[in-house]
Every structure is written in structure tokens, then in C-alpha cells.
Amino acid sequence: MMPTLFEPVKIRDMAVPNRFVRSATYDGCADTSGHVTDAQVALFEKLAAGGTGLIVTGIAYVHDSGRISAYQNSIADDDAIAGLKRLTDAVHDKGARIAVQLFHAGREAAGFLKTQNRQAAAPSVVAEDPYFQRPYREMTEDEIYEIISAFGDAAQRARKAGFDAVQLHAAHAYLPAQFLSPHANRRQDDWGGSLENRLRLHREIYENIREKAGRDYPVLVKLGVADGFDGGLIFDEGKQAAQLLARWGFDGLEISSGLRGKRYSETEFKTGISRTEKEAYFRQ
Ligand SMILES: Cc1cc2nc3c(=O)[nH]c(=O)nc-3n(C[C@H](O)[C@H](O)[C@H](O)COP(=O)(O)O)c2cc1C
Numbered sequence: 454m455m456p457t458l459f460e461p462v463k464i465r466d467m468a469v470p471n472r473f474v475r476s477a478t479y480d481g482c483a484d485t486s487g488h489v490t491d492a493q494v495a496l497f498e499k500l501a502a503g504g505t506g507l508i509v510t511g512i513a514y515v516h517d518s519g520r521i522s523a524y525q526n527s528i529a530d531d532d533a534i535a536g537l538k539r540l541t542d543a544v545h546d547k548g549a550r551i552a553v554q555l556f557h558a559g560r561e562a563a564g565f566l567k568t569q570n571r572q573a574a575a576p577s578v579v580a581e582d583p584y585f586q587r588p589y590r591e592m593t594e595d596e597i598y599e600i601i602s603a604f605g606d607a608a609q610r611a612r613k614a615g616f617d618a619v620q621l622h623a624a625h626a627y628l629p630a631q632f633l634s635p636h637a638n639r640r641q642d643d644w645g646g647s648l649e650n651r652l653r654l655h656r657e658i659y660e661n662i663r664e665k666a667g668r669d670y671p672v673l674v675k676l677g678v679a680d681g682f683d684g685g686l687i688f689d690e691g692k693q694a695a696q697l698l699a700r701w702g703f704d705g706l707e708i709s710s711g712l713r714g715k716r717y718s719e720t721e722f723k724t725g726i727s728r729t730e731k732e733a734y735f736r737q
Contacts, residue, residue, distance in 0.1 A: 456472070460472065461506075464618065464671050464705050467507075467550055468733070470506045471503045471548070472506060474509065474707075475508040479511035481510050481525075482496065483525055483527070486527070487514070487520075487533060489539055493540060494540060495538050497540050499579050500549075501587050504549075505560065506549060506550065507551070508550070508552070509551075509552045510526065510554050511525075511526065513553050514526075514558070515600070515604050516557060516571060516603035516673065518571075518574065518600070519556070519562050519628060520575070521561060523565070528553060528610055529607065537553070537611075537616070538607065538613075538614045540614075541614055541617075545731060550617040552617060552619060552620075552671075553590055553616045553620070555607050555620065557603075557604070557627065558573070559575045559576070559666035560573050561571075561627055563589050572589060572590055573587075574589060574590050574591065575590075575591065575592065575628070575631050576591070576592060576632050579639065579728070585626075585637075601657045604658040605658070605662050605665040605666070606665060608672070611655065616698045618704070618705075619666070619670070619671075620705075621655070621674045621703075623655055624709040625677060625711075626677075626713070629654055629693045630710075631656055632652075632653075632654040632655070633651050633655070633677070634651075634685055634711055636680060636686070640654035648690055648693060648697075652698070655674070656701055671704045672702070673705040675695065675707040676695055677709055677710050678708055678709075686712070
């Protein structure tokens with residue numbers, strides 16, 4: 454018989470009480486140091502009390518070069534662990550499981566980094582790109598390795614903070630989606646060209662996480678399988694990418710869109726609700 458949504462499931466050693474998953478949702482409620490606030494603890498407690506089996510947090514930046522907002526959670530530093538532990542405790546108290554979404558914005562960090570007089574970096578600089586107009590620069594190979602290592606360190610912190618799993622954000626035009634996209638990635642070295650090269654970042658991040666967070670830790674990925682415009686990632690390749698990630702060992706795949714995916718989030722962010730109103734709502 455087919456399992457129903459209300460039946461438990463195990464992802465590696467993570468026992469999820471049912472099949473409902475709250476997809477990662479940026480809540481804009483971290484403080485300006487990227488630390489967890491009371492409003493976030495209240496929000497996650499509410500989600501878990503509502504019966505969701507697995508909750509994925511919103512985007513948590515693993516390295517400050519990939520930060521996208523002033524009110525975004527950080528997992529880039531050990532200082533963040535104590536606050537994150539409050540979130541995982543609140544969720545576990547209600548019987549649910551929680552994964553943190555590990556994030557680097559790549560060129561999409563350009564807007565936020567400009568406020569700090571810094572420049573964002575990406576796999577390649579695409580001349581006259583109709584999909585991205587802000588200035589940014591190409592990453593060096595050393596920088597690529599630094600970011601890979603930051604993902605591994607973040608996963609180690611996640612485990613210390615009590616998260617049951619991590620999810621690599623590889624959709625919606627952010628760094629891994631930029632590497633996978635033949636439109637955004639024009640590199641001539643081992644990080645560009647063939648599908649396996651464009652997925653090398655994902656693979657190296659996966660291995661780094663395994664090394665630092667443990668062979669038994671559930672590692673999930675949210676993958677953009679199509680960019681949604683001519684010259685971008687096509688679905689057939691996206692499907693092959695999903696198969697490769699599964700073969701390499703990722704424990705769970707969430708399928709979403711690639712470079713154009715961010716558009717949905719951008720419109721939804723503009724809800725017109727102020728931060729104070731949002732915090733008041735979560736505290737109810
Ligand atoms: C307000 C808002 C915030 C979101 N924040 C995130 C996020 O932090 N990480 C993420 O992967 N997706 C985020 N999303 C996207 C959703 O998780 C989901 O992927 C999207 O609604 C499209 O669904 P699909 O992936 O099934 O196509 C957000 C969506 C909205 C509306």
C-alpha cells in the first residue's frame with residue numbers, strides 16, 4: 454500500500470514523524486548580526502506545533518561574501534550556534550525535525566555587499582546579461598575552495614546547534630545554481646563546461662560537509678532543474694544533475710527552479726508587511 458502523508462519516514466537516521474515539509478522560507482527576522490531572535494523562536498515553535506514533520510529554515514549564509522540581507526540568519530560563525538540551538542530546541546520540544554538551509558548568494562549578494570563597499574563574486578562575469586545587471590567579479594579558484602570549506606564548517610556548526618539535517622540551497626539563481634547554469638557559468642577551467650564540471654562545486658561541498666559533519670548526517674539539497682529561458686539550464690540536464698547528486702550521496706532532493714526561480718521570491722518578499730508587524734504576528 455502507498456504510504457500516506459501522515460506516516461513517518463526515515464531519511465538516513467533522521468526520523469520524521471510525517472511527510473509534511475515546510476519548504477525553506479526567509480522570514481527576515483534575524484537581528485543585524487545574523488543571530489536568532491525571540492520572534493524566530495516563536496515562529497518555529499508555532500510551525501512545529503502545527504504538525505509539520507520537517508521544517509527547513511530560511512537561507513542561512515555560510516560566508517559573509519554570500520550574504521543577501523541585513524536581517525538574514527548567519528551560520529558563518531560560532532557565535533551563531535547558541536541562538537540556533539534555541540530554534541532546534543523549540544522545534545524538538547514539539548516533536549518535529551528541523552534542517553538548516555546552507556546558503557551563498559554568489560553574484561546575487563551584489564546589492565547587500567554594496568552597502569559595505571564590497572563587490573560580489575560569481576563563477577563568471579556575463580557581459581550584457583539581461584538577467585543580472587549589477588557589477589560583480591569572477592571568483593578565483595582559491596575563493597571557490599574557501600567557500601566550499603565554509604559550507605563544511607557551517608554543517609559542523611549545524612550539527613552542534615542540534616539541527617537534524619542540512620539542506621544545500623542549489624536553486625533560485627544563487628551560487629550553486631550559478632555554477633550549474635551554462636548561461637551564468639562560462640568558465641574554461643575544471644569548474645565550467647561539462648555538466649560534471651558545472652556540478653563540481655556541489656560535489657566538493659557535499660564531500661566537505663561529510664568530512665566535517667559526519668558520514669551519518671542527513672545532507673539534503675534543493676536543486677533548480679531549469680533556468681526558464683533560452684541558453685539557460687534545460688530540464689533534461691537538470692534531471693541528469695538530480696540523478697548525479699543522488700548517486701554521489703545526497704540523502705534527499707527538493708526540486709525547484711534555477712536562475713528565474715528567484716523572481717517568485719522577490720515578488721513575494723514585497724508583501725508590504727513591516728518588520729514590526731511581522732514580529733508581532735509571530736509572537737502571538
Ligand atoms: C516569502 C518567501 C520566502 C522564501 N524564502 C526561501 C528561502 O529562504 N529558501 C528557499 O530555498 N526558498 C525560499 N522561498 C521559495 C519557496 O521555498 C519555494 O521554493 C517557492 O515558493 C516555489 O516553490 P517550488 O520550489 O515548489 O517551485 C521563499 C518563498 C517565499 C514566498
